[in-house]
Amino acid sequence: xxxLPEVETIITRLKQGxxxxxxxxxxxxxxxxxxxxxxxxxxxxxxxQKVLIGQQVLDVRRxxxxxxxxxxxxxxxxxxxxxxDMRMEPRLDSTGKALPLQAxxxxxxxxxxxxxxxxxxxxKFGRVWYVTDPLEVLGDLGPEPLSETFSADQxxxxxxxxxxxxxPLLMDQHFIAGLGNIYTDESLFRAKIHPLRRSNxxxxxxxxxxxxxxxxxLQDGIRKNGASLDWIYRGGDFQNYFQVYQRTGENCPxxxxxxxxxxxxxxxxxxxxxxxxAPEMSNKG
DNA sequence: CATCAACCCTGAGAGC
DNA sequence: TGCTCTCAGGGTTGAT
Numbered sequence: 417x418x419x420l421p422e423v424e425t426i427i428t429r430l431k432q433g434x435x436x437x438x439x440x441x442x443x444x445x446x447x448x449x450x451x452x453x454x455x456x457x458x459x460x461x462x463x464x465q466k467v468l469i470g471q472q473v474l475d476v477r478r479x480x481x482x483x484x485x486x487x488x489x490x491x492x493x494x495x496x497x498x499x500x501d502m503r504m505e506p507r508l509d510s511t512g513k514a515l516p517l518q519a520x521x522x523x524x525x526x527x528x529x530x531x532x533x534x535x536x537x538x539x540k541f542g543r544v545w546y547v548t549d550p551l552e553v554l555g556d557l558g559p560e561p562l563s564e565t566f567s568a569d570q571x572x573x574x575x576x577x578x579x580x581x582x583x584p585l586l587m588d589q590h591f592i593a594g595l596g597n598i599y600t601d602e603s604l605f606r607a608k609i610h611p612l613r614r615s616n617x618x619x620x621x622x623x624x625x626x627x628x629x630x631x632x633x634l635q636d637g638i639r640k641n642g643a644s645l646d647w648i649y650r651g652g653d654f655q656n657y658f659q660v661y662q663r664t665g666e667n668c669p670x671x672x673x674x675x676x677x678x679x680x681x682x683x684x685x686x687x688x689x690x691x692x693x694a695p696e697m698s699n700k701g
Numbered sequence: 702c703a704t705c706a707a708c709c710c711t712g713a714g715a716g717c
Numbered sequence: 718t719g720c721t722c723t724c725a726g727g728g729t730t731g732a733t
Contacts, residue, residue: 418727454709481727497727498710520711539710541727580703589728597726682705683726 418496420561420594421637422652423481426502430483430533431476437504440485443527444472455522455535457543464546468492468525480557480593484550491550492525497541507532557593561630572623575615582618583611584681586630595630598643598661601686603630605660610692611680617695660686 418426433439448465450456456464471487478484483502485492494502500520508530509515517524523535523544535544545553558574559566574592578585585591586600595603604611607629609622618626637643642652645662659669664677668688678685 495727498725499712537710538712539726541709541711543728578702584704587727684724 418500418642419481419596419599419637420478420634421599421640421654422642423478423483423496423594424638425642425652427476427478427483430502430504433504437506437531440473440476440504440533442473443529443531443533445469445525446528447526449517449524449526450522451517451524452522452537452540454540455537455542455544458545458547464544467546479554480560480589481596482554482557484554486550490546490548491553493545493547493550493553494523494535495543496537497543498539500535500537500539500542503534503536504531505534506530556590558589558591559593561592561594562634566627568624568627571627572618572620575618575623578615580615581611581680582609582613582615582626583683583685585615587681587683592630594634597683597685598645598658599630599633599637601661602659603633605687605692606633608691610694611678611685611687613695660688662686 430440445468448468450461450465453461459467467490468487471489471492473485473487473492475486477486481495483494483496496502505515507515507526517534518536520536520538521534522537522540522542525533527533535542547553559570575582575585578591583600583604586595586603587597601611603626607622607626609618609626636657637654640652640654640657643654643658644652645655660675663675664686666675667673668675668691671688671690673688673690676687676689678687
């Protein structure tokens with residue numbers, strides 16, 4: 417569930433600090449705890465624990481749905497997948513004793529300072545990496561949808577290169593980075609495009625509409641600090657502004673037709689049958 | 702190349 | 718109340 421806006425919200429908190437913790441930048445790793453070995457994608461957990469010690473966090477970034485932490489040597493990268501959080505919190509109580517971890521903390525960086533960074537992940541799908549070259553993990557990602565250089569013309573050309581159902585294509589991180597199920601449904605609704613349309617049948621004006629819809633939807637999500645659907649993600653408000661996602665059977669906010677739910681690319685898919693007209697049969701998969 | 706099933710997981714919610 | 722079953726979702730892998 418954490419998609420671009422949720423990850424952006426987490427990254428901003430870590431980057432800037434909050435009333436309850438300082439910014440992450442500058443802290444130096446003293447020790448590493450791994451409570452679920454499969455959370456470590458690369459290298460192996462023991463090597464990860466060794467190589468991170470003594471490393472300083474130099475920056476806090478987001479790329480697609482990835483959290484990216486350049487270190488004094490190499491890069492620490494994390495992906496939350498279905499559920500999860502990255503928390504900065506105190507690691508010692510008032511007597512200097514180590515505070516216990518929370519139930520779903522999978523990988524924890526303890527700093528030389530009294531703080532720690534906890535990667536929590538209920539469903540255990542999340543992964544972390546330590547790599548020398550960040551492109552080893554991030555290299556195949558599509559463009560950042562909110563980048564200034566990502567244009568409607570570019571999106572149109574990208575869509576032309578594929579003959580795929582538009583929804584799974586938008587969720588393909590190699591095509592464009594950061595959209596998940598929620599923001600894809602909301603973007604397609606806003607652009608008035610049916611989720612089963614073939615990508616190369618979209619006109620230039622439809623591509624332009626989709627480009628604007630994706631950016632507006634993501635920006636709205638960021639403005640609301642993401643969507644708190646999953647019990648693990650807290651503080652977001654965007655779930656109160658969904659127009660179709662999880663609104664099956666309710667009235668479309670545009671035309672008051674009944675919002676439909678179907679399955680596209682193995683994902684629950686919500687849309688308005690009137691505002692998002694179905695493609696011709698010959699265009700379907 | 703495009704599609705799809707299976708897989709990795711847990712907790713919520715439905716049904717009994 | 719408490720058990721069992723189904724579902725949700727991001728991304729990878731292997732088959733068609």
